[in-house]
Amino acid sequence: MRDMHCHILPGVDDGARNITESCQMLYAARQAGVTEIVCTPHCRDPYFDYEGMWQAFELFRLHARGFPVRMGFEVNHTKLMELGIEWADRLHFDGTNEFLLELPTRGVREDFQTYERTIFELQGRGFEVIIAHPERYRAIQKDPGIAQDLVRIGCKLQASADFIAGGRLGKEKRPAKRLFAQGLYTYIASDAHRVQHYDYLARAVREYVD
Numbered sequence: 001m002r003d004m005h006c007h008i009l010p011g012v013d014d015g016a017r018n019i020t021e022s023c024q025m026l027y028a029a030r031q032a033g034v035t036e037i038v039c040t041p042h043c044r045d046p047y048f049d050y051e052g053m054w055q056a057f058e059l060f061r062l063h064a065r066g067f068p069v070r071m072g073f074e075v076n077h078t079k080l081m082e083l084g085i086e087w088a089d090r091l092h093f094d095g096t097n098e099f100l101l102e103l104p105t106r107g108v109r110e111d112f113q114t115y116e117r118t119i120f121e122l123q124g125r126g127f128e129v130i131i132a133h134p135e136r137y138r139a140i141q142k143d144p145g146i147a148q149d150l151v152r153i154g155c156k157l158q159a160s161a162d163f164i165a166g167g168r169l170g171k172e173k174r175p176a177k178r179l180f181a182q183g184l185y186t187y188i189a190s191d192a193h194r195v196q197h198y199d200y201l202a203r204a205v206r207e208y209v210d
Contacts, residue, residue: 003029003201004038004093005074005100005132005158005189009056013047015193022060026067028198029190033205036068038093040100043083044076050090070094074132076102077115085121092127099127100158105169109139112146116153123154133160133191134184135176136169144175147184157184160191161204180208 007015008025016022029037039060041053057071072093080087080101092099099122103115119129131150134157140146147157162168163176168191179185188208190201 001033001205002036002038003034003190003192004072004098004130004187005040005160006037006192006197007041007074008037008192009039009041009053009060012049012053012056013042015041019059019063021194023063024195025192025198026064028195029192029201030067032190032198032202034190034198034201036070038070038072040072040074042076043073043091044079044102048079070096072098072100074100074102077104077118080118085118085125088122088125088127097127098130100130100132102132103134103137105136105138107137107139109143109146112139112149116149119150119153119155128156129154130156130158130187132158133163133168133172135159135163135172135179136167140179141171141175144178144182144184147179148182151184156186158187158189159185159204159208161188161201162191162197164200164204164207 008022010016010019010022073091075091122129134140134147163172166173188204190197
């Protein structure tokens with residue numbers, strides 16, 4: 001089982017604070033059944049340090065002792081617009097064409113026209129766009145049809161496993177269940193920031209994966 005969204009790299013964002021915590025999270029991931037990890041530190045303010053994140057990845061890979069790990073990023077739409085779309089070529093999952101895009105939590109339905117233009121640009125550059133935790137976006141909580149539109153234009157949707165306990169913002173369980181019922185998700189990921197989040201992943205997989 002691949003965990004394709006987590007904040008396991010040491011000291012680069014609001015996830016693992018040091019390599020000790022990274023290793024503890026790796027152990028928890030393996031206990032939850034994870035067999036491969038894509039490390040996806042935040043590409044958004046105030047955390048983004050591209051070179052520092054790659055250095056943290058190399059340190060983590062050394063401590064992972066052969067466990068399959070890959071570098072990627074969770075790319076915030078606002079930050080991508082600030083950096084420029086050409087930065088996408090440096091921010092996709094290393095070794096694949098997958099691109100994990102985080103949309104603004106408080107965006108309204110009209111904003112999704114702008115997000116769709118960005119998605120089309122990314123697709124035009126050859127990327128498979130994965131939308132991080134759509135259950136967290138207020139517009140989708142109000143109108144699940146927006147999630148259907150994202151799938152219709154070729155996106156894949158990724159649920160963050162903490163929805164099983166209400167989610168990061170406390171309101172994600174009901175919209176996540178609705179999107180699962182409609183068959184709109186392709187992935188469940190831990191979105192782990194600490195050890196306990198892998199318990200959520202194990203629970204979500206048991207309940208929602210055949």
